[in-house]
Amino acid sequence: MKPATRTLSVRITAVSLAAAGAIFGGLAVQMAHGHDPALGAGTSTARSSSTRQTSPTDPFAQQDQSGGSPSGVVTRAS
Amino acid sequence: MIREKQVVTREHERAFELFGTSVRILAGGEPAEGAPPAEVAIAAAEAVLRACQLDLSRFDPDSELSRLNADPAPSRVTSRLMSGAVSAAVHAAERSGGLVDPTLISALESAGYAESLRDAEPAPLRDALRAAPARRPAAPSHGAMWRTVSATGREVRRPPGVRLDLGGSAKGFAADRASASLAGQGTFAVDAGGDLVLGGASGTLRSVTVAHPLDTRPALHFQLAAGAVATSGIGTRIWRTGSGFAHHLLDPSSGRPAWTGVIQATAVAATGVEAETLAKTALLLGPERGLRVLQPEGGALVLDDGRVVLAGPLRARAVEAA
Numbered sequence: 001m002k003p004a005t006r007t008l009s010v011r012i013t014a015v016s017l018a019a020a021g022a023i024f025g026g027l028a029v030q031m032a033h034g035h036d037p038a039l040g041a042g043t044s045t046a047r048s049s050s051t052r053q054t055s056p057t058d059p060f061a062q063q064d065q066s067g068g069s070p071s072g073v074v075t076r077a078s
Numbered sequence: 079m080i081r082e083k084q085v086v087t088r089e090h091e092r093a094f095e096l097f098g099t100s101v102r103i104l105a106g107g108e109p110a111e112g113a114p115p116a117e118v119a120i121a122a123a124e125a126v127l128r129a130c131q132l133d134l135s136r137f138d139p140d141s142e143l144s145r146l147n148a149d150p151a152p153s154r155v156t157s158r159l160m161s162g163a164v165s166a167a168v169h170a171a172e173r174s175g176g177l178v179d180p181t182l183i184s185a186l187e188s189a190g191y192a193e194s195l196r197d198a199e200p201a202p203l204r205d206a207l208r209a210a211p212a213r214r215p216a217a218p219s220h221g222a223m224w225r226t227v228s229a230t231g232r233e234v235r236r237p238p239g240v241r242l243d244l245g246g247s248a249k250g251f252a253a254d255r256a257s258a259s260l261a262g263q264g265t266f267a268v269d270a271g272g273d274l275v276l277g278g279a280s281g282t283l284r285s286v287t288v289a290h291p292l293d294t295r296p297a298l299h300f301q302l303a304a305g306a307v308a309t310s311g312i313g314t315r316i317w318r319t320g321s322g323f324a325h326h327l328l329d330p331s332s333g334r335p336a337w338t339g340v341i342q343a344t345a346v347a348a349t350g351v352e353a354e355t356l357a358k359t360a361l362l363l364g365p366e367r368g369l370r371v372l373q374p375e376g377g378a379l380v381l382d383d384g385r386v387v388l389a390g391p392l393r394a395r396a397v398e399a400a
Contacts, residue, residue: 070089070265070282071104074296076289077311077342078099078249078271 089265090116092124096131097249098196099271103127103256107264110279114262122259123268130252133159134244136183137194146234147183147241156234163244163251164229166351170247171225173352174359176218176330181227183243185333189324195315203291203313203341206323207382213339216329216362245326246358249273250308250350257350268350275350277304291342292384300396302346308353310361311342311380327361338364342380345372346392 089106103123105116113119133142142160156164167180186192227236236242244251249270257275260266265278276284283301290297291313312335315326329336338361345356360368360377365387368379372389378396379387388396 069301070106070267070284071091072285072287073102073104073267073269073274073276074272074287074289075269075274075307075309075344076272077291077309077314078097078273 090120092120094124096127097135097252097271098194100269101127101271102267102269103260104269105260105263105266105278107278107280107282109264110262112262116263119260119263119266123256126256126259127252127268127270129159130163130248130255133157134163134248134252136243136245143242143244150238152238153233153235155232156229158232159255161229161232161234162255163248164227164234164242166247166251167242167244168224168227168229170351170355170358173355174362176222176224177216177362178246178355178358179219179222179224179328179330180242180244180246181223181240182219182328182330182333183241185328186243186326188333189326189328189335190317190319191315191324191326195317195326198317200314201316201318201323203316206312206316206325207341209322210337213337213364213382215338215364215367216336217331219330219333247351247354250306250352250354253306253350270350272309273350273354274307276302276306288344288378290384290386291380297342297344297380297386298378298388298392298396300392306347306350306353307344308347308350308357309342309344310354310357312336312361313341327358329362336362338362338368339382340365340368340379341382343368343372343377344379345377346375346390348375 089104091102091104093100093102103120105120135141136143138144142157146154146156146160170178171180223240226240250273253268253270253273253275256268257266257277263278264280265282267284268275274286281303283303285299286302286307287299288297288309291311312325312327317324325335327336328334340361343357343360345353345360347353347356356371356377360371360379363371365379365381369387369389374390376391377389378392381387
């Protein structure tokens with residue numbers, strides 16, 4: 001098999017696996033949280049009302065310890 | 079290892095190993111009208127990142143980059159992903175005045191970085207700093223071979239024998255590409271081994287922690303709603319040589335590892351490529367000029383002695399931790 005064909009095959013496989021994993025994984029997580037997607041929208045995806053927002057001109061803000069913020073991220077050299 | 083969970087903030091998260099490092103994708107909140115569910119958007123973003131890994135790695139002999147580097151012809155029709163990545167690398171070289179140079183692959187190999195260091199234990203940074211030569215700012219190479227590289231449409235041109243290493247911009251490029259799949263989500267984050275692209279329709283703030291290379295405590299925290307953050311440093315890809323230590327950030331003027339007095343630089347910018355370029359440029363320029371590079375959009379330097387120095391908007395906004 002040519003390298004280009006092999007790369008394409010590997011890429012298609014990776015995309016398929018990623019999509020299948022995310023979709024079925026997501027369904028499994030929702031079911032595990034008591035929400036059956038077949039029954040329509042439930043309360044498990046409600047967004048916290050305690051998250052903060054900024055103006056478009058000031059994307060920075062002081063550290064906020066409120067519990068509703070999205071998950072924190074870490075930047076490091078890699 | 080791949081894990082997936084739904085975090086308490088109603089975000090979906092997917093984490094896996096890629097680019098020789100850890101990658102996370104987060105998305106949630108209220109999606110814009112017509113946007114796909116978070117799980118589907120995350121899967122699309124993951125596919126983009128995996129395509130970047132397959133195409134842009136110089137360590138995989140079957141990657142498109144390796145085939146491009148092995149091609150003796152002066153031009154080659156490539157995938158759009160490859161030509162976009164080459165354009166990003168040339169942009170990084172221009173933006174940095176030639177400091178972030180994608181044509182230093184031979185010097186990298188000579189320094190000992192011929193294979194992925196994914197599974198290698200880094201050499202102790204403190205020992206390396208004690209053994210390092212006198213500090214000085216890096217400078218562009220005299221030949222500036224990167225000026226001979228171009229990408230137009232799907233065609234990549236470079237003189238025969240000029241090989242490309244896209245490591246200086248590829249993670250930022252990949253994070254930018256992946257974030258396009260998440261644009262309709264209420265909140266999202268792409269963490270490509272510490273190169274972050276954040277955003278979302280809700281404008282919600284997210285906590286960003288900057289790790290410290292010499293301390294288990296973080297260097298600082300701040301919050302950001304949208305944009306990119308990248309960190310470049312010498313403490314992770316560092317190894318022993320016969321005469322001392324070497325790392326992967328080269329001074330283009332000498333082709334040897336740069337010891338500038340800065341061991342880590344973090345930059346905030348509008349895009350991942352821009353943030354990665356600014357971070358590397360700041361590190362290579364050393365403390366004084368590096369701070370000036372970071373001034374407009376914000377950033378932080380960690381100096382040889384572990385001190386954290388803030389630049390621009392982060393001076394007023396960050397919480398120093400270390």
